[in-house]
Amino acid sequence: MTKDILFYALSALAIWSGWRVFRVDSMIRATFALMVSFIAVGGIALLMSADYIGVATVFMMAVEMMVMGLFMVMFMMNPAGLNPMQMVHQYRFSIGAGIAAFVGLTVAILTTPLPDNPLPPGGDTLRDLGFELLGNSMLIFETAGVTLLATMVGAVVLSSASGRFGxxxxxxxxxxxxxxxxxxxxxxxxxxxxxxxxxxxxxxxxxxxxxxxxxxxxxx
Amino acid sequence: MTLLTVLGMLVFLCTSVWLAVALDTACRGWISGQGADRADGPLRTAALWLTQQRLTTEAPDRMNALLSIAGYMALALTGLALVPLGPDTALIALPTSVVLWGACEALVVVVVFLHGWSPNAPLAMIGAYRYVAIGLPIMLLSMFVLIAAALPAQSLDLRDIVTSQADVWNLIRQPLGLPLFLLLGLSLTLRGPFDYADSADLAGGTSVEASGPDRLGWQIARLAMLTEFSAMAATVFLGGYLGPVLPGPLWIALKTLLVMTLVIGLSHLAARMPVSRMMSLIWMILLPLSFADLIWAGLVAL
Amino acid sequence: MTLTAILIVAAALFGIGLFGALSQKSFVMLMMGLELMLNGTLLATVGFWAYSLGGLPKGQLLAILIMAVMAVELAIGFALVVAVYRKRQADVIESIKTLKN
Known part of the structure; x- marks a missing residue:
């Protein structure tokens, strides 16, 4: 029961703050609204006993959104939203696309017979994840690691000023x-x-x- | 029982905040050579702030100002609730409590940035930016140190990390750990060499425009975070509640106060470097040191 | 708390993210839309893992990979924003009519 109430509260928070991201004027508020949305999803994951993923979402997103906030302040004309400004295009189409995506997915979810095979109670999900990451799926995990390394190199190459142009x-x-x-x-x-x-x-x-x-x- | 634990922790928190203020005042008096301050000095300041009028800047982000203070305090309390007081006693019992504490660390950077952002003032904003530049890499470093500490316990649970230190403390097993971790403490509580947010060279940095109850709340949250960090350092490196004769909670309290004294001493005795030099120090020396700590821990665990 | 409810919440997050990604002019806001879509995906993945895989750890692995995708998207996205800004002083999508140069 408590779990249900918590789930609905966190879901409402995730959706509401996700919606606020595109409705507030202040870019910092938008960034941290997105962070709140991620934290709420992390909380839901914790409720589903994904202990590691839930908490890892929180710390990863806190850092990512912090960096995003800095970029917001650097790149936007009006980061605090003190001057009213129109920053959207193809507005109606986007609303339509968003609603269509939501309705389409919901219809698909409601009409599909979903498999019902829940987590066995009392399992150690953390231990399972650890053995999976460094056991059977080690190659996949390492691929992700190498991809991140390539990303770092790529990001530095793209964003650093010096290069073959001088x-x-x-x-x-x-x-x-x-x-x-x-x-x-x-x-x-x-x-x-x-x-x-x-x-x-x-x-x-x-x-x-x-x-x-x-x-x-x-x-x- | 839980209620009693919560009450006990709150009493301890108030005591240690009080002690931290006293130590800070004593250190300042000793270093400046002007002798000790009046004993009721901090209380007077607190009363003054509490009764002072709240001054605001033009177009502040009021919501974020309040959220940053409340969030800082909440993060300190969350961290304190993670600290195990006995083999099975921790207010938040989670198999990934070390990771949750890492999340608290990351969120501290966010709340300090918000505190500097919200008054809509240049010095506060500079303080916030400087803090993010230093706070993020220091946090990264602490993650490696914490992973190293979790290695011998083979668990991400703080309770297991304490039990794994029954024979030998992590302080001895991983000699690089605590010194590196203390730097994180200085950064989390905006102190001394890592006080890039609220320092005197920015006339108070992120809290330059804070006045009245806001200022008091922010300072109290900083001290609560200091207590929380000390308790965490004592848990991870000094064996937490483990100790002979005395009961567990008393041991963790004593160790917390010891670490707190160390942090306060460091914050008064170490000098602050320019941001760019500190950045090179962190990325080129301290971060590799934390890798070395991790490798060391791995080799010892093997 | 059922799988259906979780998936509907995930669909809502995905829809809002899609709306944001399509409607925002600024590059950084566009990326926030993408992140929100990934947020919905993450929730759906964890939901499927918890309710229909019987505790198969591969589901958690997929969630970790989604987080890695988020990090890659953010890092490369910001690098591109910086590169485009250097080259063309552009911070909104309308300023980029061509991918040349």
Whole structure:
């Protein structure tokens, strides 16, 4: 009984916070609403005696959403949502697609005869998982590990400024607004501070660095 | 019985918060050479904050400000409930309690960031950003240390980790563990060399705009987290409730206070480095050290 | 708490995620939609493991793999966002009409 109440409460929390992600103005609120949704799903997994997966979801998502929050603040024009702003497109179509997905899946779930073979009570799911990961399915598990390693390498290659197009300094000079034009963004000589504010969403920390690179470019 | 345990833990929490404040004041007086503060100094400050008017900035994120303080406190209490007080006595009995504590650590980074984000002020925001940059890798490091500690127990349950130390404490079995873990404690409680969030060079960092009851709540939550961290370190590395003659809960209380003294001493005696240098230190030296700790633990377990 | 209820909750999370991924202009918000869809998938996987596999540990393995997919998606997604921003100063989907350059 308690389990049922907890399950419905956590499900409601997961769905409500998942919905809030796309309805709140503040990007930080959106990010952490998503985190709450993940934590609620982790709680449901704990109720289903997936001890490791439930708790691991919480810590993985806490870290991931923290990083996501930082990127939100860096890349959005309006991270705190203090100015009203339209940030959606194909709105009706998306609502339709979302509802269609939900209704279609629900109909499929309700009409399919689902297998009923629950967990045997009293089993040690944690021990099972450990032996599975480092026993029969070790190759699969290791593949996931190697994939993560490849991801790390790929992420560094993609996001680091230096590469085959030049050094870190050159790589981070913004491209021109017209082909072959001067770099976009703030230039050094306008001096008034907020002149050509082309680089919307540029973070505060980035501006001085760009200015320095512009100076450097003129020196050549 | 459970109710009694909860009450006992709360009493202990209040006592150790009080002791932490006293130790902090004493350390500050000793280092600055101005002698000890008045004994009721901290109480006066607390009363002042409690009665002070709450000042707000322009367009603050009020909900997140409250959530961050409440969340920090809740994480400290959750962690404390995980600490085993006897062979089968832990308020939250979970076979993956070490992982749950890791989740609490990760969420601390989130709440401290929220605390710096919510006032909509530059210094607080800088503090929050700096804290995330340092707090995440330090947390990563602590995960390896905790896995190493769980290795000889062959379990992710804190109760088994304590029982596995019946012969020899993890402190001796894994000499690198506790020093690395203490760094995490400094970071979790925003103290001394790892105080990148609330430090004096940012005029108080994430709590620069906090005033009145908010400020009091945040400081109390920090001290509660200090108690919680000390109890966890004592459990994982100093054998928890194990000890001769005295009853188990008393042993864990004593060990907690010992670790707390150590952390407070470190936070006053060690210097803070610039963020970039600290980043290189963490990624290039401390993280490999934690790998070494893990390998060491594995070899010993073999 | 039945398998049907769990799967319906998972479907709701998936639907909301799909709506978000399709409707949001910003890259980062789009990724949040994808994450929410994966959240629903994770819930469905754990549900199936708990209620219809009779405790076969392969179900938990699949859940772990879904978590790995989330991490990969996030890391590569952010790396691409940074790379596109460097190249074109773009942070919304509309600024990318072509994959060239």
């Amino acid at each position: 050094s870190a300094g050159q790589g981070s000079v913004p491209p021109g607004l017209t082909a072959g034009g001067p770099p976009a963004g703030r230039t050094a000589e306008d001096g008034k501070g907020h002149g050509g504010h082309a680089g919307h969403g540029m973070s505060m920390q980035k501006k001085p660095a760009m200015q320095a690179h512009d100076d450097h470019g003129k020196g050549h």
